[in-house]
Amino acid sequence: MTQGDPQVGRSIPRPNARRLLQGKGRFVADKTLPRMLHVAFVRSPYAHARILDVDLSAARAMPGVVAAYDGADIAAHVTPFVGILTHMTAMQSPPQPALACGVTHWQGEAVAMIVAQSRALAEDAAAVVVVDYEPLPAVCDMEAALDPASPLIHPDLGTNLCWERRIDSGDVDGAFAGAAHLVERRFVFGRHTGVTLEPRVCLFDYDGSEDRLTLHYSGQVPHMMQAVLAKHLGLPESHVRVIAEDVGGSFGIKIHTYGDEIATAVAAMLLRRPVQFAADRYESFLSDIHARDHRVSARAAIDANGKLLAVEIDDITGIGPYSVYPRSSAIEGNQVLNLTGAPYLIPAYRGRLRVVFQTKVPTCQYRGVGHPIAMAVMEGLMDDLAAASGRDPADLRAINLIPDDAYPVKSPQGILFADLSHQASLARLLDLMDYQALRAEQAAFRARGIHRGIGLASMVEITNPSPMFYGVGGAPVAAQDGATARLDASGAIHISNSVTEQGQGTETILAQIAADALGVDPSRITVTTGDTATVPYGGGTWASRGAGIGGEAMLRASLALKEQITGIAGAILQCDPTQLDLADGTVVDAAGQTRISLQALAQMVYYRGNELPPGLPTELIATRHFRVEGMPFVFSNGAMASYVEIDPDTGMIKLLGHWVVEDVGTILNPQLVDEQIRGGVVQGLGGALFEECHYDAEGQLLNATLADYLVPMAGEMPDITIAHIVTPTRTSVLGAKGAGEAGTTGAPGAVLNAVNDALRPFGAQISQMPMTPERILRAMGTIE
Amino acid sequence: MKISLTLNGEVVTADVEPRQSLVDFLRASGLTGTHSGCEHGVCGACSVRVGGHVVRGCLMLAVQTDGQTVETIEGLTQSAAIADLQAAFHRRNALQCGFCTAGMLLTAHELLALDPLPSRDDIRDYLSGNYCRCTGYQAIIDAIADVAAERSGR
Numbered sequence: 046m047t048q049g050d051p052q053v054g055r056s057i058p059r060p061n062a063r064r065l066l067q068g069k070g071r072f073v074a075d076k077t078l079p080r081m082l083h084v085a086f087v088r089s090p091y092a093h094a095r096i097l098d099v100d101l102s103a104a105r106a107m108p109g110v111v112a113a114y115d116g117a118d119i120a121a122h123v124t125p126f127v128g129i130l131t132h133m134t135a136m137q138s139p140p141q142p143a144l145a146c147g148v149t150h151w152q153g154e155a156v157a158m159i160v161a162q163s164r165a166l167a168e169d170a171a172a173v174v175v176v177d178y179e180p181l182p183a184v185c186d187m188e189a190a191l192d193p194a195s196p197l198i199h200p201d202l203g204t205n206l207c208w209e210r211r212i213d214s215g216d217v218d219g220a221f222a223g224a225a226h227l228v229e230r231r232f233v234f235g236r237h238t239g240v241t242l243e244p245r246v247c248l249f250d251y252d253g254s255e256d257r258l259t260l261h262y263s264g265q266v267p268h269m270m271q272a273v274l275a276k277h278l279g280l281p282e283s284h285v286r287v288i289a290e291d292v293g294g295s296f297g298i299k300i301h302t303y304g305d306e307i308a309t310a311v312a313a314m315l316l317r318r319p320v321q322f323a324a325d326r327y328e329s330f331l332s333d334i335h336a337r338d339h340r341v342s343a344r345a346a347i348d349a350n351g352k353l354l355a356v357e358i359d360d361i362t363g364i365g366p367y368s369v370y371p372r373s374s375a376i377e378g379n380q381v382l383n384l385t386g387a388p389y390l391i392p393a394y395r396g397r398l399r400v401v402f403q404t405k406v407p408t409c410q411y412r413g414v415g416h417p418i419a420m421a422v423m424e425g426l427m428d429d430l431a432a433a434s435g436r437d438p439a440d441l442r443a444i445n446l447i448p449d450d451a452y453p454v455k456s457p458q459g460i461l462f463a464d465l466s467h468q469a470s471l472a473r474l475l476d477l478m479d480y481q482a483l484r485a486e487q488a489a490f491r492a493r494g495i496h497r498g499i500g501l502a503s504m505v506e507i508t509n510p511s512p513m514f515y516g517v518g519g520a521p522v523a524a525q526d527g528a529t530a531r532l533d534a535s536g537a538i539h540i541s542n543s544v545t546e547q548g549q550g551t552e553t554i555l556a557q558i559a560a561d562a563l564g565v566d567p568s569r570i571t572v573t574t575g576d577t578a579t580v581p582y583g584g585g586t587w588a589s590r591g592a593g594i595g596g597e598a599m600l601r602a603s604l605a606l607k608e609q610i611t612g613i614a615g616a617i618l619q620c621d622p623t624q625l626d627l628a629d630g631t632v633v634d635a636a637g638q639t640r641i642s643l644q645a646l647a648q649m650v651y652y653r654g655n656e657l658p659p660g661l662p663t664e665l666i667a668t669r670h671f672r673v674e675g676m677p678f679v680f681s682n683g684a685m686a687s688y689v690e691i692d693p694d695t696g697m698i699k700l701l702g703h704w705v706v707e708d709v710g711t712i713l714n715p716q717l718v719d720e721q722i723r724g725g726v727v728q729g730l731g732g733a734l735f736e737e738c739h740y741d742a743e744g745q746l747l748n749a750t751l752a753d754y755l756v757p758m759a760g761e762m763p764d765i766t767i768a769h770i771v772t773p774t775r776t777s778v779l780g781a782k783g784a785g786e787a788g789t790t791g792a793p794g795a796v797l798n799a800v801n802d803a804l805r806p807f808g809a810q811i812s813q814m815p816m817t818p819e820r821i822l823r824a825m826g827t828i829e
Numbered sequence: 830m831k832i833s834l835t836l837n838g839e840v841v842t843a844d845v846e847p848r849q850s851l852v853d854f855l856r857a858s859g860l861t862g863t864h865s866g867c868e869h870g871v872c873g874a875c876s877v878r879v880g881g882h883v884v885r886g887c888l889m890l891a892v893q894t895d896g897q898t899v900e901t902i903e904g905l906t907q908s909a910a911i912a913d914l915q916a917a918f919h920r921r922n923a924l925q926c927g928f929c930t931a932g933m934l935l936t937a938h939e940l941l942a943l944d945p946l947p948s949r950d951d952i953r954d955y956l957s958g959n960y961c962r963c964t965g966y967q968a969i970i971d972a973i974a975d976v977a978a979e980r981s982g983r
Binding site: 240 | 846848849853856860861862863864865866867868869870871872874901902903906915918919920922924925926927928929930931934949950952953954956957958959960961962963964965966967968969970
């Protein structure tokens with residue numbers, strides 16, 4: 046046994062946060078390389094237009110300009126990318142050039158680029174580029190886009206439909222025909238975006254003498270980017286190095302291929318100089334992926350006992366003009382189809398998804414990916430069913446949630462669930478928030494004309510994905526991650542891992558895991574992530590997989606190093622290695638007595654190997670990889686509640702409280718888990734209440750500044766109370782599930798139900814997010 | 830245009846373009862702890878102190894600081910003026926990506942100078958010009974409340 050308290054399970058502060066607190070972050074835009082140049086893009090002012098001519102001559106004559114390129118100039122050096130996954134049958138999306146060639150398909154698509162000695166000089170030159178456009182009809186509304194009379198965004202495809210999928214499981218029609226209560230509702234989920242506080246930024250450094258390209262990368266997937274760059278720039282993968290140091294927020298925004306970044310790579314290779322592109326906020330709104338933008342018609346039915354009989358949804362989503370490479374833009378809708386109703390036992394299910402092209406910014410995976418929609422739809426229906434049948438919403442959920450002893454359970458969509466705790470989570474939630482007392486308080490306030498509402502939501506979150514997510518569809522996205530642990534001569538432990546750090550605490554929990562396995566204090570451990578030249582190959586950080594997959598690899602690598610150390614110690618001490626353990630930086634025997642320090646052992650191996658028995662294996666470094674097997678995904682689950690007050694005169698919503706019970710399996714660092722949940726809840730509340738990309742009928746984004754696009758502020762957010770149920774996943778030794786997207790997944794449904802609970806005395810209901818004051822007043826009939 | 834200012838306690842002279850923003854000037858001077866987030870004066874990532882007041886580095890021109898005293902996260906770290914806030918932020922995990930953090934610390938420092946023992950609502954209100962996309966704010970409020978209590982001996 047290891048002496049001392051285990052490090053896993055403790056709220057250890059993040060060592061790497063100290064330099065961020067002192068202004069010593071290492072963000073990409075902080076980096077300056079010798080002879081570095083800067084980029085500005087000319088972006089299309091039209092949502093849809095033919096590009097008749099791009100005249101760069103005036104720009105080339107501007108001060109400080111080193112080069113100027115149009116779409117064809119860049120296209121000569123990079124192959125186009127196609128954002129489809131082969132396992133999504135019949136999905137189609139045309140090849141996408143790095144810069145628009147011939148036709149521009151959204152307002153903000155990059156049409157030309159200027160490379161200059163400073164960003165300011167590049168912007169000056171971009172302002173004098175003359176582009177001759179012939180406007181084409183904008184195709185903005187996702188439903189109108191499917192009208193046979195609609196203009197086609199990609200005439201070669203013959204349709205504006207990217208992908209369609211249907212699920213039909215069980216006797217849905219029979220269930221609805223025989224139902225005691227049937228509810229129907231149409232939900233609208235606005236289009237929003239991630240607003241990483243650090244805008245997208247990249248710095249490419251090409252060394253022509255060795256034909257090597259280095260990307261200083263603000264993102265989550267270094268190895269994926271290595272593969273993408275190599276493939277499309279025609280370089281051997283081994284000649285591409287991707288280095289991610291500090292990342293100023295990502296949330297899924299920074300796992301995609303962006304044409305402007307690829308064009309920056311081309312410029313760096315053509316000019317053989319370092320070239321940086323740092324988007325400003327306006328560019329971020331016009332070129333970072335957007336997300337959501339779904340309209341869902343849904344119905345559900347229960348029998349006289351309140352048991353769910355069937356659920357049916359029809360989801361249509363607009364994804365912009367291209368499916369984004371390489372993960373595709375159909376995943377979000379697919380998650381909606383797959384996960385609606387996931388917490389409940391449902392005998393019959395029918396779903397239809399249509400993924401539609403439109404001339405707006407492309408959408409793709411952003412924190413939660415479809416989950417907030419799937420959960421809000423089902424939780425909205427559950428509250429409608431509770432109202433229709435005169436049941437308390439908590440009681441109706443308790444009747445229908447999958448029993449905690451029922452697993453494994455396969456949903457009617459064919460999704461496999463294991464090791465979940467919906468019933469325990471709901472029970473804990475009701476206790477945590479003192480549900481009955483809160484209901485009594487709500488009634489008392491209502492009697493005084495104060496309108497408060499309580500909303501519940503049960504949820505699942507896809508975490509720790511297996512290769513069945515992307516790899517199966519042909520994307521260069523690793524589902525397996527690697528970890529290395531090594532002992533140096535000083536006795537220091539150095540670990541590295543292919544999952545990455547964006548501030549969530551990845552490096553801290555990796556050190557905690559290694560510390561326990563190796564019997565050292567976490568402060569003795571140095572962690573490296575984010576550099577394809579130095580870390581094992583792997584998928585990086587997305588789909589809440591860092592702790593569960595990267596952490597398990599770390600555990601296995603650390604235990605392998607431990608076996609190496611005890612093997613060597615056994616030879617030195619002339620005893621059975623299996624009787625040795627590691628504690629407090631030393632090798633200890635079965636009685637817990639210190640026998641040799643790690644430092645002394647390592648120095649003997651490295652400096653005085655002559656003292657060791659001949660032929661003794663003396664490796665002091667181990668690498669292990671891990672991928673999830675046997676399950677496509679490892680789900681986490683949870684339950685949430687929101688408490689709100691509505692001002693019926695203004696439509697303003699005040700958030701009074703928010704409670705979360707989450708089952709993330711083994712908790713590695715309680716503080717970090719809770720902070721992931723809190724941050725996620727607030728992003729979910731942002732999408733539910735404030736955040737929306739407003740477009741006009743011509744496809745112009747009307748609020749592309751942070752002054753106009755609302756994100757949650759400190760003064761509007763409630764304190765968030767969190768508790769846990771712990772059901773470790775049996776797919777790993779560590780037992781950790783993901784936690785990163787739970788908050789965003791559950792919060793919108795909870796607050797939707799809370800708002801409608803408050804509106805119930807007015808006979809009003811809102812089903813559109815964000816739930817702005819205007820929409821509240823419209824729902825109440827106060828305004829038209 | 831030539832300017833001379835006291836930057837983190839040192840007199841600095843520089844030749845700047847009239848159009849250069851203060852945040853761009855500071856970052857070009859190697860003080861990269863101050864960040865550019867929105868360039869509209871909304872998000873607060875570029876917060877610095879000029880003449881003792883927290884201002885938006887993106888809304889002020891570098892030339893406007895001629896003859897002024899300018900302090901950034903680097904200077905306040907060096908002087909240990911906010912060491913307790915930094916420690917509390919660390920303990921409470923009141924940062925994730927760290928991009929907003931310098932602005933949060935400077936704004937919190939200003940709040941506690943104006944109001945040594947603010948309520949949680951007061952803290953939330955005062956920080957509402959500083960956006961954080963990672964934490965959900967609660968840990969930041971906790972950290973500042975901790976320091977207010979410590980400094981007030983409570």
